[in-house]
Amino acid sequence: MENKVILLVEDNPRDEALTLRALKKGNIVNQVIVAHDGVEAMDYLFGTGTYSGRDITEMPQLILLDLKLPRIDGLQVLQKIRADDRTKRLPVVIFTSSNEEEDVINGYKLGANSYVRKPVDFEQFAEATKSLGLYWLVLNLVAPPD
């Protein structure tokens, strides 16, 4: 289980800190890679830029994607993930503070597996994160590699 990586695409350091804490609280001990914007996320996934040379056969088990990102925003990232064969089947959970209908619709339209709203209340936040982790990392069966 430990080699299953979680890619957290989150630009806000506080949200980052809280999310990591929540994951820890939830006993999710997988390695969490944090990309601070869309570009970084892409770099990681495709082994470019900062992450050039990475072994891209090792894909994350779960991508937690925030929508409000600088440079390329979350939906665009999602689009790109889904556009590429190598990444298109990766579970992407949109994890964002927005519950705008439009975002939800677009998120699903673009192929998100799930849409979870970051609750303000941290208790709930932790619960949500734990559930997510549990589900996506443990229960859910990922598509086998081609």
Add this chain to the structure above:
Amino acid sequence: MENDGHKQAEAALRESQARLVGIVDSAMDAIITVDGEQRIVLFNAAAERMFLFPADEAIGQPLERFIPERFRPAHSSHIQSFGQTGITTRAMAGARAIYGLRSDGKEFPLEASISQVEAGGQKLYTVIMRDVSERHLAEERFRQVIEGAPNGMVMMNSDGRIVMVNTQIEKSFGYSRDELIGQSIEMLVPARFRDHHPSYRNGFLADPTTRPMGSGRDLYGLRKDGSEFPVEIGLNPLETPQGRMVLGTIVDITERKLAEQKLLRSQKQLVNVIGTAMDAIITVDDDQRVVLFNTAAERMFLFPTDEAIGQPLERFIPERFRPAHSSHIQSFGQTGITTRTMAGSRAVYGLRADGEEFPLEASISQIESDGQKLYTVILRDITQRKRAEEELKEQSRILDLAPVLIREITGRILLWNTGAEQMYGWTQDEAVEKNVHTLLQTEFPRPLEEIKARLLAYGQWRGELVHTTRDGKRLVVASTWVLHRDGQGKPKAILEINNDITERRRAEEEVRRLNEELEQRVADRTAQLEAANKELEAFSYSVSHDLRAPLRHINGFSQALLEDYEDKLDEIGKDYLRQVLDASREMAQLIDDVLQLARVTRSEMRREAINLSEIARATVTELRKGTTRSVAVSIEEDLSTHGDKRLLRIMLNNLIGNAWKFTSKRERAEITFGRENRDGQNIYFVRDNGAGFNMEYVDKLFGAFQRLHSGEQFEGTGIGLATVQRIVHRHGGTVWAEGEVGNGATFYFTLADFKEL
């Protein structure tokens, strides 16, 4: 002495003799006395005149001298036999005519009586004669008159036997006179009357005066062939030498009776006509008093006929017209014209019994009857007609307002009314005969030929033309053309009605221009609003994110602090952190509510048929999930309406959520969602038995951020009801609340049923 007596006797005798001579001589009848040898011994003055023979020559002549030769033998034997009879006096000859012979040889008829005396042993015969030639002539004339009379004449003697008839009688009764003369008059009388007839005859003879027979009775004559005919009989008594006769004049009144009947019939008809005439008929005499007043007059003047008779005609004329009227009648009477209408163009007025005046049409006629003039007026109450005429005049005045012209197919103007004169400035005289298209410089919307074709096909054409008035002003005219065909269906003329719509056009243009402007402004404003909306949307969007994020962090790190440094914090410190956490949660809720309100305000409404009961049930189900409370919820079934499902769900969530919240302190919470009908309107309500509220502050309820309870009592941001109100308003309804502190609250709302709008 003897001589004295003798002388006295002689004197007396002489005196009486002289007297006798005097009488004889002054007698108008001829007196001739003859002796036994029929020699004249006395021949008076009248005899002298009668026979034209002087007395002194006559004395001693034989009487025969004065008798026509053929009668002489008979005559002398008559005298002799008379002498033997011993009768003193008698009429001579009876029915036979006796004739005398004048000295000039002329014969003349006589009537004579003879008397005899014996004096001194001698017989003396005295004949008194009367020349009846006049009488005979008269009788002859009489006979001729009778004969020639157009009426039947019958002479009857006192025994009722017919003595004489004339030709007319023969004709009327179908008998020849021989069949009648000597017969009883009763043969001319129909059987049923015969019995009484003799007594009537005798009655007449007893009191013979010239008079008509059988007054009051219908008399009939009986013809030879048995048929009867009506007669009028006049009776004249006649004294004749043959005795008392009755001359009856018999007039065949068959014709007259028929005429009478006809007259009666026509009179009846006339009475009927007058009676049933719808026009009032009043006849007045020379003094202008009413003698006839028919039923229609009764109705017209509201005056009973029997009271009207005898009234002056004036009674039925309004006072101010009376003097003129009576002089009219008089002058009319003098004109001799039989009949004419009264007043001509002037209105004549009548006066009803109740004082009401009304306009009349009258004609007057006059006839003369028995030397009296009678005037008959026939009247018609023309109130209705006048009213109709007025209306018609009014209508034609109105009609004249519209410009109307009639023209031939070629365009030559035949009629040009007042309205046309006014609109175009050409008078009728100027316009008639001219070509309308030239005169008005008509501009057509399509070729005239096309228009004509359409007119011929449909009988009508309507369109807009441009006409130029006499002054050169251009008018836009809405024109209607109607085709008139003659008896054979050939197009004959066109009726054209024009309406000046220049102003209207101008107004329409103006309106259109204003509309466009308005549209433009609206578009601009809408654009502005949309822009504003978009901004708001962007704002809300960023609000939801940008505000929440820090909030999350505050909360998160406070929580982290609370958990990770629990042992390093005292209770107060922990409490502070808990406060921070609470505050952050509150703010989160507030943000959500505000966002919802904003969304509710600007989102597009999607109308569909919805079932409020279902939505309410779903809400309740969700609410039940988070709690173990026992809440009795009653939801009325099938509350369907039309509206935006999403918004109404938010609304019900708020209302029921509130009810849920405010009943949280009740042991047994009761919430009802239903609908009632007040004055035909559907009113929905959510009722709870919770904490209620003070009605004093009811106005504040729906204001945003208004709270009537502190956060300690019940959590809440105070936005919920503002949202409810916004949604209800967007649905065209109203929302209000009733409550009582400690005794629950009811929230009412109405929704306009969009389907009906």
